[in-house]
Amino acid sequence: DGGITQSPKYLFRKEGQNVTLSCEQNLNHDAMYWYRQDPGQGLRLIYYSHIVNDFQKGDIAEGYSVSREKKESFPLTVTSAQKNPTAFYLCASRLTAGQGWDTEAFFGQGTRLTVV
């Protein structure tokens, strides 16, 4: 079955540590996204990518980094520079606007990151 998988489901980070959240998709989608969701809040875009080896900052990129070395994978690193990283992180993928701008996004199940 095609889908998008995030891991781990729960992640605990100590102060000053970098952590990496995994996102893998087998939907053959070129576009991938990372969002942050705080309790009772909407989605805020961290980074997005529309092709391998290229990505763009979203609205809250500070303290985060990404890579896109393979079409299927778009890992997110939460660095120690991110002062308030406790949140629910969601990864999504879809066709690019050029391929199908009217198509929907598919989301992973999310990773809940907690600073301890």
Add this chain to the structure above:
Amino acid sequence: GNSVTQMEGPVTLSEEAFLTINCTYTATGYPSLFWYVQYPGEGLQLLLKATKADDKGSNKGFEATYRKETTSFHLEKGSVQVSDSAVYFCALTVNRDDKIIFGKGTRLHILP
């Protein structure tokens, strides 16, 4: 710029009540419109969509009609169930832009 505005929550209804969640948009060109649903502790999943004016999207008893004249895409359901309790997001996409524009979400509580 492109934007989506949806009604503030939370919305609390009794089971079998009629539901409307308002969504209006601003977009350059002709957007595609979506409703996503998020159940507790999960990611978002597509509920329904409409890609051109006057289209009606429907799924699981929910409906929404793409109204170009009022730039709206209101979500409706005739008789809600406790299992409909979730957060609902209205969203749009436009040609030549890979970003997805989301509303802030509306939390729905259905009481038995």
